[in-house]
Amino acid sequence: MTAAVEGSPPLxxxxxxxxxxxxxxxxxxxxxxxxxxxxxxxxxxxxILVVIAxxxxxxxxxxxxxxxxxxxxxxxxxxxxxRDLLWRSLYISLTVSLLTVAxxxxxxxxxxxxxxxxxxxxxxxxxxxFWTSYLLRVMSWKVILGYNGVLNSGLMGLGIIDEPSTAxxxxxxxxxxxxxxxxxxFAILPIFVSLEKVDRTLVEAATDLGDGPLRSFxxxxxxxxxxxxxxxxxxxxxxxxxxxxxxxxVGGKDGVMIANAIQAQFGKASNWPLGAALSVTTMIIVxxxxxxxxxxxxxxQRLAR
Amino acid sequence: xxxxxxxxxxxxxxxxxxxxxFLYLPVIFLPIFSINTAATPKFPLSGVTLHWYEDLPxxxxxxxxxxxxxxxxxxxxxxxxxxGILAARSITRYRYPxxxxxxxxxxxxxxxxxxxxxISMLLVMLQLGLSLSLFTVVLGHVLVCIPYSMTVLTSGxxxxxxxxxxxxxxxxxxxxxxxxxxxxPMVAPAIISSLLVCFTISLDEFIIAFFLTxxxxxLPIYIWGQLRFAAKLPGVLALGTLLLLASFVxxxxxEILRRRAARRTHNEGGLYA
Numbered sequence: 063m064t065a066a067v068e069g070s071p072p073l074x075x076x077x078x079x080x081x082x083x084x085x086x087x088x089x090x091x092x093x094x095x096x097x098x099x100x101x102x103x104x105x106x107x108x109x110i111l112v113v114i115a116x117x118x119x120x121x122x123x124x125x126x127x128x129x130x131x132x133x134x135x136x137x138x139x140x141x142x143x144x145r146d147l148l149w150r151s152l153y154i155s156l157t158v159s160l161l162t163v164a165x166x167x168x169x170x171x172x173x174x175x176x177x178x179x180x181x182x183x184x185x186x187x188x189x190x191x192f193w194t195s196y197l198l199r200v201m202s203w204k205v206i207l208g209y210n211g212v213l214n215s216g217l218m219g220l221g222i223i224d225e226p227s228t229a230x231x232x233x234x235x236x237x238x239x240x241x242x243x244x245x246x247x248f249a250i251l252p253i254f255v256s257l258e259k260v261d262r263t264l265v266e267a268a269t270d271l272g273d274g275p276l277r278s279f280x281x282x283x284x285x286x287x288x289x290x291x292x293x294x295x296x297x298x299x300x301x302x303x304x305x306x307x308x309x310x311x312v313g314g315k316d317g318v319m320i321a322n323a324i325q326a327q328f329g330k331a332s333n334w335p336l337g338a339a340l341s342v343t344t345m346i347i348v349x350x351x352x353x354x355x356x357x358x359x360x361x362x363q364r365l366a367r
Numbered sequence: 368x369x370x371x372x373x374x375x376x377x378x379x380x381x382x383x384x385x386x387x388x389f390l391y392l393p394v395i396f397l398p399i400f401s402i403n404t405a406a407t408p409k410f411p412l413s414g415v416t417l418h419w420y421e422d423l424p425x426x427x428x429x430x431x432x433x434x435x436x437x438x439x440x441x442x443x444x445x446x447x448x449x450x451g452i453l454a455a456r457s458i459t460r461y462r463y464p465x466x467x468x469x470x471x472x473x474x475x476x477x478x479x480x481x482x483x484x485x486i487s488m489l490l491v492m493l494q495l496g497l498s499l500s501l502f503t504v505v506l507g508h509v510l511v512c513i514p515y516s517m518t519v520l521t522s523g524x525x526x527x528x529x530x531x532x533x534x535x536x537x538x539x540x541x542x543x544x545x546x547x548x549x550x551x552p553m554v555a556p557a558i559i560s561s562l563l564v565c566f567t568i569s570l571d572e573f574i575i576a577f578f579l580t581x582x583x584x585x586l587p588i589y590i591w592g593q594l595r596f597a598a599k600l601p602g603v604l605a606l607g608t609l610l611l612l613a614s615f616v617x618x619x620x621x622e623i624l625r626r627r628a629a630r631r632t633h634n635e636g637g638l639y640a
Binding site: 087088089090091092094095097098099101102103105106107108109110112113116165168169171172173176182184186187188189190191193194195196197198199201202203205206208210211212214215216219243246247296297300301302303304305306307311321324325328334337338341344345348 | 379380382383386387389390391393394396397400407408409410450451453454456457458460461462463464465466469472473475476477478479480481482483484486487488489490491494506507509510513567570571573574578587590591594603604607610611614615618622626
């Protein structure tokens with residue numbers, strides 16, 4: 063899962079010619095992966111290039127004017143409605159990723175250090191809800207947070223509130239809660255993997271040298287598991303910025319996110335170039351935010367040592 | 368100090384239990400309210416009934432959606448597993464320049480916002496003059512299933528004892544013969560596990576199907592359409608419960624098979640390890 067986040071190694075074509083054995087191995091390996099590679103090129107790289115191209119064009123009713131323009135980006139960045147949606151999407155995805163990582167770390171730590179023989183059972187239990195339909199999980203939060211929902215009827219039954227609260231559903235908080243639940247598994251697994259790689263003798267050494275449990279955790283375990291924390295944060299942050307279902311079902315008017323606006327441009331509003339520019343802008347800004355997050359985490363990691 | 372050390376695991380395990388509750392509780396409300404007589408999901412239940420389930424087979428639109436989902440799921444899982452096998456085999460068996468970059472590209476759909484992946488594919492398909500149908504949904508599902516297929520398959524292929532293949536080649540078996548008679552039997556559980564994982568993902572996938580389908584609905588699209596009507600909620604919950612059950616059973620089988628595959632190839636890593 064972390065492979066996608068890692069950079070690519072430089073191509074070393076010279077090595078190809080050096081040995082016939084290596085050459086045949088390289089050719090065979092490449093030939094074997096090429097169908098999958100070509101599939102990803104045609105259905106992922108080409109489409110993204112087409113979207114980028116569209117973002118520089120203009121929609122005229124049913125036809126598209128192919129003259130280069132930056133007008134769509136001006137609209138995407140300066141129109142208050144899109145600017146607000148973009149900010150809200152970034153705020154929600156940043157909050158969700160930090161919250162998910164913070165909630166996931168203790169459980170990943172527990173499984174890795176205290177899971178014992180039941181490690182794989184714990185992992186399986188945690189992955190199960192993730193394999194159920196995303197749509198259904200969002201729907202169950204609607205059932206919980208709704209006006210006549212579980213939480214409201216429960217709180218009323220306990221006599222804590224007199225009438226159903228409307229503050230639970232149809233706002234950004236509802237979106238944040240739902241997304242935090244939906245992405246939990248995605249955060250636990252990378253953190254767990256990096257905790258598994260922490261050399262236990264280092265923790266023992268810290269304890270032998272007089273560090274208490276908290277100090278040895280903060281100075282040994284936590285910094286060593288930073289790569290998992292970083293990839294967990296990114297794995298949650300980047301997809302959630304473009305979430306469509308959750309804001310649509312539980313977000314209401316105050317929880318609308320940028321994906322809903324993008325969908326509208328490809329649907330009702332029928333302005334593909336603007337929709338494309340909004341998509342590209344979202345991807346660039348979320349990449350910048352992801353990069354900033356990595357830098358902040360790395361700085362914290364250095365501080366801890 | 369020892370008090371802290373003794374207290375910490377206890378504190379952590381209660382947190383772990385609470386966390387599991389947080390993970391499972393929302394999902395558990397679906398089956399609970401699907402047997403409620405009232406249409407509004409609130410406690411206490413007004414009565415227990417199975418009639419929301421009995422209504423399901425009598426809904427023609429639902430039957431069509433089920434067939435569509437099965438067709439898409441089976442096609443997408445076979446195609447993505449075939450492409451996954453090729454890629455996973457290449458990644459685990461060969462070393463060549465650009466290998467990590469290609470792997471990164473193939474795994475990328477996992478970390479990209481689905482809406483953006485979906486609309487980009489939509490644009491290209493419309494430009495190529497493909498009319499939107501279940502076929503375009505399959506194409507989209509294959510792209511998002513491949514990363515999962517790769518994860519399952521590389522865990523099955525890694526740590527695979529290469530000397531067995533070499534022995535087979537030394538004994539005069541052709542490359543294809545070695546693959547069929549040595550490699551394939553060892554990785555078969557991983558392949559079946561990948562088929563099940565991809566089928567489950569396709570069965571539950573909404574966004575890509577929503578953008579890339581023409582007039583034919585898959586099950587999640589059918590559910591999405593029903594969500595507008597409050598009175599139909601219990602029926603949706605009943606259908607959702609059945610889908611949950613299907614996903615749960617398929618994933619349990621997939622996990623058991625994947626572990627068997629990992630054991631066969633002496634690889635102890637977990638699904639994502």
